[in-house]
Amino acid sequence: MNQYHFKQSFSADPTLSDKLFDLVEDTFPGLSSLAECGRKLGASWETASTPFIRFHDDVAITHVGVLEIPMHIMGQRVTAGGVHAVATRAEFRRRGYYRQVMEEVLEYCDQLYETLVLTTPQPEFYLPFGFRIVEEQIFKLQCDCTGDTDGLRILNFADIKDFTLLHRLLETRTPVSNVVGVVKEKPVFCVNEGSRSLYYVEDLDLIACMEIEDCRLHLFDLVATQICSLKEILARIPQHIEEVVIYFSPERLDVKDVQSFPHKLDETVLMVRGTFAAEGEKFMLPRSARC
Template sequence: MSLYRFQKSFADPTLSERLFTLLETVFPGLDLSNLAKSTRAMGAPWETASTPFIRFDDDIAIAHVGVLEIPLQIMGESVTVGGIHAVATHPEYRRRGYYREIMREVLDYCDRRYETLVLTTSQPELYEPFGFRVVEEHKFIKQCDAKGNGDRLQLLNLSDSNDVKLLHRLLKTRIPVSNVVGVLPQQEKALFCVNEATRPLYYAEDLNVIICMEIEDTQLKLFDVVGTNIPTLDALLAQIPQLIKEIIVYFSPDRLNSTFQAIPHVLDEALLMVRGKFAAEGDLFMLPRSARC
């Protein structure tokens, strides 16, 4: 039996539906139920990755705080941090102290397990009373004039079982994209799939890496590289047939063997907040998009 009155278990087959009803009320338009269904189909069920803390009114979920484990490398050291996510209170039940009540329980649960907690939010004032602080992040920009030789990238189709197996293999065996802040091999793959599987994922067979990237005209935006090695920037650019004149990297590029200009940046209008120890604080980094919660 749980020590915590709000901690629930997805062993209850009705819990997911009731929780997603709450989340879709609070975050309309995100279609979280279908997103969760997609991750299950990819063998990365959200229910195995998140520990839910939920308050109910009869059978209705009225407030929720979720906890994830995120394996990171921070300043060269392996760290498992707790990720706070999907914080939600039903609009009809706000200003009654339910959020504070659940958060106190969540923090007691987390303090027994993690030295560090992270979350991303556009409302830092909700978390500052609980000991979270904003940590500055950076994007990294480089001008160039590069064009690869031919079309050597494969756009993954995550409805294809072979492509899903490839993704699982590389997530399980990946090395961190950065020694400053990077993601370690992931046994639980749901967070990556929620953040990245609805976006283009490219496989570079020559390099045996999956690249999370977007190209707009001649601008390359690089969000993550998943593989057993991290290629140099030149090796990555050689895979891209389009002309690239500007590169923006949304993680510390210390392994790309190239120089960049670091600029303070808030990714997707969501500030990174930390509670507890965070060795990269004050350094130049960004928590990769694939590991944000």
Template sequence: MVFPEIELRKFASMGRELGASWEAASTPFMKFEGGKAIAHVGVLELPLWIMGQPVQAAGIHAVATHPKFRRQGHYRDCIEAALEYCNTRYKTLILTTPQPELYYPFGFRRVLESAFTVSCKVTPQKDGFRVLNLHHENDRTLLHRLLDTRRPISNVVGVLSEKPVFLVNEASRPLYYAEDLDTLVVMEQEGDRLHIFDVVADHALSLIEILRCIPDPVKEVILYFSPDRLEPKAQAIPQVLENAYLMVRGSFAAEGQSFMMPRSARC
């Protein structure tokens, strides 16, 4: 990763604007040279729901060394300090990366993931979604309520009430709200193919309920999370989301199951 000083400032500003302080959520481990940061590893707390049980996991994120100071041990110093901090606090550490080989020496292992696909033929009933405008206070309040009270999207791997990572990962993308369902859906439509990345609600609902609120015909849905609660008939397809492999250190009860860590919770 390119050294993230500018990106970190952008994320911190976004979090403050949306009411979820990035500084309060992330514990930094850094090296400095001449008063400037040259290496960084961040730790975030991730409240997950894994195999029917709550798990307080640590998310390792924003791992980077300034290009001028690489191969001098700064990355190792930062990640070892972060791991020492985590060892007494968390049994499960999670990160995603296009370079898994950087983390094997520190006890991380790659865990395979799958997307899930299902063919469908549902007659649209109405245009039941609108895009939230997070510049408006009412929509920000609505989003916070939904995130505060959300039900885990899956009993295999889901997320409990969590805001900082969700907002960093998803707030710059369209967030679709269906008032009749009181549900937020993170989705993208390409022709008659619908990609669903997260569903935020405090109650159970089915894929059909969502599809009936979409005015354009949908023939195929791809779910980027375990479908056991939304559409159990969806078929697993091995996939690496956005070229970022899921890495785990410590216990992970869903290992060996078909699942995907939701994009909204990926560090």
């Protein structure tokens, strides 16, 4: 049986969360606020992530987190390990601490997952550990559409009905794509999307992670028990839309004349370690599932 030196437990140490976020906030300003959004939506970081932390005089100096992401890849259910919130304090860098922690993380993960995923603007940090870059695509199509009904409303999570609705759909959602999608996942979604406006289409029973910029619709994810066509979604947006940009493989949206382009979402790349059946396909890991 392996003995881990850096693996920690939030439940065993009630002070651990504050020590961790003191570190990660120094590396990723604003992440603590996003994590708090997740907690308010009932999907806490502490219940989802397994932290591997190196300490120096009771101060967290290096962290690598691991969480599970239930994915749908090329039509098959895959439980992937998500590596996230990798951080080392500036004054402790270049001393080999990150390597020590990461090697232990991989020893742990190799017993549990055939696939590891992460997203990063700095892939060079992960290439030495067997991670590889997988190219992602966005999908664009031109249209001339103005919906004939106002079928959207922004969810209000202070209302228990909307809070319950979100959890129901996250628990029962169908993957947004058969190439790469996510099912029954809450913590990453709530951290990534909890501070943004989420739109609900009541007659379709669908949550849309989307933004409208002038006459351009950016569609990042759909949370529903049944994926409808893009035409049905556009019909419920009472605004002129000339272009739709889709940030996931759109084969379930019943669209034609779609063009795909290589794209780095927020200047990050997707990296995988182990098997990944969608490699070489045209897809993007939805924004809501990126860690």
